[in-house]
Amino acid sequence: MGISRNASQCIHRSLSSISLHQLTKHPFRLFHSGPEIFHHRPLALPQAEIRLNRGWQSSAIYHRYLCSSTSTVNQANSGTNGSSEGSSGKGEKSNQSQDNAEQGKPVRGGPVSWLSFLLLFATGGGVVFYYDQKKKRHIEGINSASTAVKEGPSVGKAAIGGPFNLIDHNGKAVTDRDFRGKWSVIYFGFTYCPDICPDELQKLAAAVDKIKEKAGIEIVPIFISVDPERDTVEQVHEYVKEFHPSLIGLTGDPDEVKKAARAFRVYYMKTEEEDSDYLVDHSIIMYLMDPNMEFVKFYGKNYDIDTLANGIVQEIRQHKKLKA
Template sequence: MASIISRNVNKLRFLNSRLAQCRSPMPSPPIPDRTLPLLQPALPLGIGIQSFAMYQRCLFSTSTATVNPENQGDANSGEGEKSGESNKSSDGGRAVRGGPISWLSFLLLVATGAGVLFYYDREKKQHIEEINNASKAVKQGPSAGKAAIGGPFNLINHDGKKVTDRDFLGKWTLIYFGFTHCPDICPDELQKLATAVDKIKEKAGIEIVPVFISVDPERDTVEQVREYVKEFHPKLIGLTGTSDEVRSVARAYRVYYMKTAEEDSDYLVDHSIVMYLMSPNMQFVKFFGKNNDVDALADGIVKEIKQYKKQ
C-alpha cells in the first residue's frame, strides 16, 4: 500500500512539474493526443482529475499558441514572396528611387529647355528690333557712313607739273589706279571711264574730271604717262611720282599694288581695280568696281551726285 501511495505521489510531482513548465514563457512542443491514454491508466480514479484536466487544457493552449519554426520559416518566406511581388508591382508603376532619370526629372528638363529657348528667341527679336529702331533714328549727314578714303597727295601730272589734291577742289573727280604696261584690264577700265564721263556730260550736264594715277613709278615716267592717257580721253589727267609719293597716295586711298613675276625689265603689277568718285571738296563719295558696265557706272555716278546735292 505504501509503495502504491509513493508511486502516486511521484506521478503527481511529475504532473506538477509539467504544469510549471506550462506556466513558464518558454514554449514547449505539443504532446500528441495518443499520449493521453497512456497517462490515464497510470492515475487512480478520482485522484488528480482536476489537475490532469488543467494540464490537458494547458497542453492544448500551448500547442495552438506555439509556432513551428519550420512553419514560421515558410510563413516568413511566403511573406517575403508576397512583399517581393508587391515591390515588383509597385516598381512597375513608378521609377525605382535612386535611378538615373525619373519621369518627373525628365519633364522638368524638357520644360527648362523650352523656357531657355523661348527666352533666347525673345531676347534675339528684341535686340534686332532695337538695332532697327536705332538705325532708323540716325539722321543721314554728309559724313554718315563714309569710309576713311582719300587724303592729301603730291604728284606730277603728264605735263611735268606738280599737282596736289587741292588742285581738284570744286570739281567732281573720278580716279583710277593702274599702270601703262597693263596688257588688258587697265585699257578696258580706262575706256569704260572715258565713255561714262561723256555720257554723264551728255545726259545730266555734269562735268567729271577723269584722273589716272600710276602704281608703277619705276617705268611710268612723265613722257610714258602722257603718251598713254591721250589714247583714251582728251581730258584724262595722268599722275605719277616717286616711289614714296605713289606709296603714300595708294595708302591714303586704300589701294593694293605689288609687282608680280619679273623677267629682266618686264613685269606686271597686281593692283586693285576700283574707281573712286570724289566730291568737289575732295571727299570720298563712293567706289565702283569692275563689275559695273558703262551704263551702270554712269547711272551710279549721276545718282550719287544728285543725292549728295540734296544733303
C-alpha cells in the same frame, strides 16, 4: 721458318695488284680480312704458304706496303684538298672582286618618292597660299573701309582718300587741292598693263561723256600710276591721250605714290615675269570724289558703262539734296 725468294716475289706482285681504290675505300681490311682481299689476287698460292706469312718477314712486307700506300693516299687527299682550297680561294677572290666592282660603281639616285613629291607640293602650295592671303588682307582692308559708305545716297564718310603730292602728265607738280571744285573719279593702274587698265579707262572715258550728255555734269577722270619706275612723265603723257582728252595722268616719286595708294587703300605689288619684265597686281576700283576731294563711293569692275554712268549721276544728285 723462312719464306723462299720466289714466294716473296709472288706475294709482292700480288699485293701490288690491289687497286688504290680498294686501299682507299677499306684501308684497314688488310689486317682483319686478309683472305677476302687475297681471294682476288692473280696468283693462287697454297694455303700453307699463306700461313707461313705470319712470320716477321711477312710482317715487314706488309708494313712497307702499307706505309707506301698510306703515303700515296695522303698525297692524293692533299692534292684534292689543295684543289678544293684553290677553288675556294678563287671563289673568294671572285666574290671579293665582284664586291669591289660593285663598290666602285656610281650610285644612281632612285626615283622620286611620294614623300618628296608631297613635300614639294606642300612647299609650293604654302608659297601660293601666303601671297594669296596677303592679297586678300589688302583687299579686305579696302572693302572694310568702303563698307562704311552704303549703296545709294551717301550717309557718312569713310577713311578713304587724303592729301598727295604728285606730277601730272605735263610735268607739273600737283596736289589734291588742285582738283577741288569739281567732281572727279580716280583710278589706280599702270601704263604697261596689258588688258585690265585699258578696259577700265575706256569704260571711264565713255561714262564721263555719257554723264555730261545725260546730266550736264562734268567729271574729271584721273589716272594715278602705281609703277613710277617705268611710268615717267613722257610715258604717262602718251598713255592718257589715247583714252580721253580730259584724262589727267599722275606719277611721281615712288614714296609719294605709295602714300597716295595707302591713303586710298589701294593694293599693288610687282609680279616677276620672263625677260626681266614684270607686271603689277593692283586693285581694280574707281573712286568717286566730291568737289572737296572727299570720298563718296567706289565702283568695281562689275560695273559696265551704263551702270557706272547712272550710278555716278544718282550719287551726285543725292549729294546735292543733302547739301541743300
